Amino acid sequence: MALWSIEASPAENASHAEFMLKRDGGGRAFASSAAELLRIHSQRKYALPSSGFACLMRFIMSMEDYDYLFKIVLIGNAGVGKTCLVRRFTQGLFPPGQGATIGVDFMIKTVEIKGEKVKIWDTAGQERFRSITQSYYRSANALILTYDITCEDSFRCLPEWLREIEQYANTTVVTILVGNKIDLSEKREVLRQRAEDFAESQSMLYLETSAKESDNVEKLFLDLACELIREAKQNKLDNNDTAPMPGEGKAISYLTCCNIN
Numbered sequence: 001m002a003l004w005s006i007e008a009s010p011a012e013n014a015s016h017a018e019f020m021l022k023r024d025g026g027g028r029a030f031a032s033s034a035a036e037l038l039r040i041h042s043q044r045k046y047a048l049p050s051s052g053f054a055c056l057m058r059f060i061m062s063m064e065d066y067d068y069l070f071k072i073v074l075i076g077n078a079g080v081g082k083t084c085l086v087r088r089f090t091q092g093l094f095p096p097g098q099g100a101t102i103g104v105d106f107m108i109k110t111v112e113i114k115g116e117k118v119k120i121w122d123t124a125g126q127e128r129f130r131s132i133t134q135s136y137y138r139s140a141n142a143l144i145l146t147y148d149i150t151c152e153d154s155f156r157c158l159p160e161w162l163r164e165i166e167q168y169a170n171t172t173v174v175t176i177l178v179g180n181k182i183d184l185s186e187k188r189e190v191l192r193q194r195a196e197d198f199a200e201s202q203s204m205l206y207l208e209t210s211a212k213e214s215d216n217v218e219k220l221f222l223d224l225a226c227e228l229i230r231e232a233k234q235n236k237l238d239n240n241d242t243a244p245m246p247g248e249g250k251a252i253s254y255l256t257c258c259n260i261n
Ligand SMILES: Nc1nc2c(ncn2[C@@H]2O[C@H](COP(=O)(O)OP(=O)(O)OP(=O)(O)O)[C@@H](O)[C@H]2O)c(=O)[nH]1
Pocket: 076, 077, 078, 079, 080, 081, 082, 083, 084, 085, 095, 096, 097, 098, 099, 100, 101, 102, 124, 125, 126, 127, 180, 181, 182, 183, 184, 209, 210, 211, 212, 213
């Protein structure tokens, strides 16, 4: 795996660049914002080592203006639509012919929720690269456990994913179960009631989405962000803390709806 390092400008001939991403053994890229840097990084399909990932996160936190930064990680079988959900939310598009994610894909979006600037950092990883993705969801504030409603197998694997969560994720992480691809309802293999029952048995909320038609995608991410803000504020009050850090959220047993505007 190639190793990347990050340097802040001024870098030579980088009039628009604030960030420079340098690859071990040659190769570099410039970006004018941390979000662009992440996009370049993910397009080039190289995974950062976990130390690099932590470094990148610290860098973003120090360089960009925000009130909160939340890391939301999507997990679930390959092909259930994790990357498409993230793309729909962060870029407002459904990429035609979305290829399998190599390693981990990062995307970042800043939203304003009730006057607070919130950065949501999404990652979606492929199951074949679990050793990489595990280190990424260790510091997650929220996990979106995703399956495909037209694929029984992806639903049957959920207990396996829950074991991973138990093993690797922060015990206080917020987890939500998502059944994606509801635009393909004629091909549905997993009844909604069955999924709701399963989610309830695991104390998770349940939501059905379509990355393709954009159904419930905004709701999914923004409701999660709302709840994470609420928890972060509560933590701050409890601990007299100054800044909410990724992975420091407290247990949340359910999500509350809130108006975004
Ligand atoms: N009809 C429909 N197709 C979808 C939807 N979401 C994703 N897809 C398709 O499902 C396939 C897999 O989507 P991805 O987003 O790459 O799935 P993934 O879970 O990120 O897959 P990996 O990167 O391999 O882990 C692609 O062909 C998408 O076009 C959806 O909501 N509806």
